[in-house]
Amino acid sequence: DAKTTQPNSMESNEEEPVHLPCNHSTISGTDYIHWYRQLPSQGPEYVIHGLTSNVNNRMASLAIAEDRKSSTLILHRATLRDAAVYYCILRPPRHSGNTPLVFGKGTRLSVIA
């Protein structure tokens, strides 16, 4: 699996937007970019994923660079409940759900009230 690079930690003020970067310079043309997050004392949860176009859902937005070598997870208004470790993971589509996730260290997001 291609590798991703994320900052170890980031900090945000409550109710401000947060941009979490991820570099994946060795991404293949068919890899999807997935984001998961892990709240304290909980299992990871899916946030969003995309291939080429920017994506939005109720939790976040995903902005993908034109060359696909980087992406940014955007939380539009951070709340205290968004404090978590965020993981950027590349997923090859050919495995259709059977490939285990390969977790890196992720980015620990702290939200300040």
Next chain:
Amino acid sequence: DAGITQSPRYKITETGRQVTLMCHQTWSHSYMFWYRQDLGHGLRLIYYSAAADITDKGEVPDGYVVSRSKTENFPLTLESATRSQTSVYFCASSETSVGKNIQYFGAGTRLSVL
């Protein structure tokens, strides 16, 4: 809303004892996974299963046994627990539809081996 349930949530055992961690999902997902999470290592795959009676090793399978006689259950057994198996264990399940390559995780089991 369907769910994935792990039990127990907390377990303390002694070295050498056999321990079984349970995982149950109500989605009828074909794929199920066991991960362990240790400080400094993130989540690592122990075993996974593509369907009932089909299992395969992950990154760190030594000392663990799995079985999958029913689609909804995927128990993980530590045959003879060691201190190095003190960890938080997460079970996950996944759909198989193309484009639905998402895993759903349980709340975890925190295991301490004394």
